[in-house]
Structures are given as C-alpha cells and as structure tokens.
Amino acid sequence: MDDAQESRSIRTDLSGHVVKTVGYLFIGLFSLCCLLPFILVLGTSFTSETAIKKFGFNFWPREFSTFAYKIVFENPDIIVGSYLVTIGITAVGTALGLFLVAMTGYALQRPDFEYRNKISFFIYFTTLFTGGLVPFYLLITQYLSLKDNYLAVLLPGLMSPFLIIMMKSFVRSIPHAITESAKIDGAGDFTIFLRLILPMTTPALATIGLFIALGYWNEWYNSMLFLSPDMKYRPLQLFLYNEITRADFIRNSAAASNVPLRDVPLESMKMATAIVATGPVIMFYPFVQRYFIKGITVGAVKG
C-alpha cells in the first residue's frame, strides 16, 4: 500500500498538475457563474430605486434600502395569503401524489400482476403522444370548469410517468420473496403495500416526494393558464410573474405617456418579490439535494 502510494506520488507528473489546476479553475468559475446571478438579484432587491436608475443593477447595493421589501409586505395579507396557497397546494399535492405514485409503482412492479405490462404501457404512451395545449386548456376550463380554481394547479401535478417509472425502479430492489411470504401469512395486497413496502422504501419516497414538492413550489405554467391575475391569493410563482409583467406595463405606459412614475420602486420590488418567492427553496435544498441526486441516477439511464 505504502509502495503504491509512493510510486503514485513520484509519477504525479506535469499533466496531473495541469489537469488538476484546470479542473479547479473550471469548476470554481462555473460554480461562481451559478451563484452570482442570485447575488445580483439579492443585491438589487436591497438597492434604492434612485441608485438603480443611476448605476443600474449591481451585486452590492450602492445605496442600501429595504423600501422594496416594505412595499412587498405593504399588504401582508396578500403575500402571506400567496405563501399559504403555495404551501397548501404543495403539501396536499405532495402527500396525495406521493401516495398514488407509490401505490401504482408498487402494483406495476409485482411480477405476479397480470396486467402490469398493459397498464405500464397505457401510462407510458402518454409521453409519446399528447393532445397538446389547446385541447388540454379546453378540458380544464370548459369540461372540468376549473378556471380560477386551485384544483387546476393541484390535479395535473399529482403524477407523471417519469415518477411512476422511478418508483418502479426503486421497488425492484426489494426482493419479491418478502411480498410472497406475507401473502402466505394471509396479508392482502394493499396491506402488504401499506405496512411492509412503504416503510421499506422511505428513501425512495423522500426522493419522489421532493420531486413532486419542488414541482408544485415552482409551478407557474398551469397557474398562469388557469388562474387570473385578479385572484387575490395566487401561488407564489404566478404572483411573481404578475408582478414582473405589471411593473413592465407600468413603466412602459409611463414612458409612453410621459407621465412621471409615482414613487413605486418597480425594479427593486421585482427582485424583492423574487427573493421572497424563492428564498425557502434555496435555503432548504442543500439539505435534501442528495435525494435529488439519487432520483436522477435511478431514473435516468435505466428506464
């Protein structure tokens, strides 16, 4: 062992140094590029509007100001309400979606389930062929009458073929003998799933649950399609999107009509709203990223 160690250190040649140096530089710079835009948004959110007008957006506030946050929280009712809506949708959607994905994934992985291939294909086919946006929009708004209803955001996010396939690959690692011996002891299929399989797959459930939760927290597409900006309490990302477009609208129309803007800190306010809407995810994700890593390594190559 010592010999190998030594011979390696002797052989650490020029190319090894070059690769390491370039590696540290490249990874370091790329990491910095990933971080800096967030500092830019954060810095701008704490910059006074006059400093923004004079110097533009900057990493470090030239004139420190919390005015934008005061405006965002001027009606605490609305921002707190938006938070509660997002938290509510995320909590309910994740709990329900996780249960359904796990249940389906387990059943479809049981080798003794007659129809597993047919149902698997039935689910998988929806990734191959879709009806597209227009029929989907008509379905939600006209046939299900879910316009301006939080269910229009909650329901479509419950499941996806990707997550069911991921659950199947997780369950595959549990020996079928466990299910079989429980069956011999007289346990029903649902009881086996609930009492035996669920507790054994907690890492998988954490991974899938986090995928669903992140999806709901960052959900803006269905919200934008089906919830109107006039709703008082909107999911956070829609709220952010509406604030951005509203600020652009106010600025453009003020510029067009030559009317001086009233003292709304439009630019910094957008950034403050973004920080408020994204903060929890950024603070939380370093602690759970290993689950996301597990998810992509399980689900990516092995379908």
Next chain:
Amino acid sequence: MKTATHASAAGPVKPVRSRFKRFWNNKTLMLMCVPAILFFIVFAYLPMPGLYLAFINYNYSDGIFKSLFVGFDNFKFLVMTGDLWRLTLNTVLYNLAFILLGNVLQIVVAVFLNELRLKWFKKVSQTLMFLPHFISAVLIGLIAYNILSYDYGLLNGILTALGFEPVKVYSNASVWPFIIVLTFLWQSTGYGSIVYFAAIMGLDNEIIEASEIDGANALQRIRYIVLPWLKPTFIILLLFSLGGVLRGNFGLFFNLVGANNTALYATTDIIETYVFRALMTNFNFSIGSAVSLYQSVFGFIVVITANWLVKKFSPENSLF
C-alpha cells in the same frame, strides 16, 4: 391452423372461468392502479380527440361539432405562411444545441469533478452548480433581465464602464440563440452532470490503479479509460434526448423572451410558444391544434426511431 380451431372449440367454458379467476386474484392490485388509470385518462387521453380541432375552422359560438370541417386547410395555411418550417427548424436546432453542448459540458464537469481532491471544494461547487436547477422558470427570466436590460442591466453597466456603447439586447434577434443556449447550459449542466459523475464512480478502481502502475498520466487516464467508459451512457442519453427533439422547453423560452416581444420571434419562436400564442393571444384554437398534432405525430415517429436505435445499441436500455 389446426391447433387454433382446436383451441377455440375447447375454449369457451374454461378460459372464461379462469380469466375471471385471474382477474379476481389481481383485483386488489388492479384497484391500486385505478386512480392512476383515471388520472391519465382524464388529463392525457381525454384531450387527444380534441386534436380534431385541427381539421375544423373552430368557431366559439358553434362549438366543436358545428364548426366548419376544413380538412387539411389549417396545415396548408401553416405550410404556405412558412410558419411550420420556421417553428420546426427553431425547435429542432435549439434542441440539438441543448443536447450536444449540454452532454459535452456535463461530461467535462463530471470528469473534472472526479479529478479534484479537496472534499469541501467538491461539495460546495456541486451544491452551487445544482442551484440553478432548483428555481422556477419565472426567476430565470428575471435573472436574464437583470443582466440584459438596456437601461439598468449588468451587461450594459460593464460595457459603459469600459467605454463601449450600451447594447439593446431585447430588440436584437440575432443574439438570442446564444443567450438561450447559454441560459440552458447554465441551468442544466450541474444537475445533468450527476449521471456522468455516478457513471465514473462505477468505474473499477483497480483499473485506474493498474493504469497508474503502467505509467499512464492524468490525461492518458482520462483519454483512454474514463471517456471510453462514459461512451455507452453518452450514447444512450443522446438517443433518449433525441427522441424529444420536437418538444420545446416552453418555460425557458417564454420567460426569457417575454410574452409578446415580436421583434425576437424570427429566432426564438418554437412550437410551444407558437401554440401558446395561438391559444391565449389570437384565440385561433384550430391553428394551435394543427401545430400540436403535427408535433405529436412527428414526435412519435422520432421517439420510435430513437428507441429502435437504442435497442440496436443496447437492448437492455430500450423502453419497449
């Protein structure tokens, strides 16, 4: 032929009973799948017949069944105006750039990460590189605005500080392919590199050690051991993503470009953004559906082809 008639003659009584029995034995597992089946029926299968919209001249007051049937007129319109060709070209070219550059950059990151020895540096840099993956598309659009805005953007701040003229990015269509591809790489590289990094981790340490004893240097190790080891993963991921070459990343394009920045359509309009405008801005449901149907049919053909290639290359990874 003989056995077939024989089976059908003896068949009627026995199979029905055993088929029922088989169903009865599977009833709980079947019930466990019912919510998912209903879910996909409602949200995925029910919209499919709606693509009939592509063949009519949809009129809101007449509804789907009374609107005028026009056959392939909507498709003819899309071909004549050149819209279909432009959308296809944009969608496919962007996706090819995403897939090729994305995978190459992911491999570079994974290989370099594997060479680094400082544990804390690896951990911190990985966490930072994942960060862009965890934020919503809306925030991505806002970040781009932070950098590119004509009046206050960081880019123009730097340019003017260096004595250059500020640039009007949001009205210059020719620079947007670079911006969109860069943003995509910024967002997806860190997270995407995990798959390659995990693959490198699966490389037998003894092979590396043997190569070192044989005197291979770092570059040779990467060139002759690590990269060939990643080749199958690369090819499979490539083929899989090629299957989705007609599917656009709506969130990225929509939030970067904005809902109605007509000046940039020539280089930034993809199938998804076009369909979205047909629905929400122009209320032309039939044209929107025609584009979606075209996308679904050709997308289907592309996936089947890609899967056929995967099957040839590595049967255990093919989807069906």
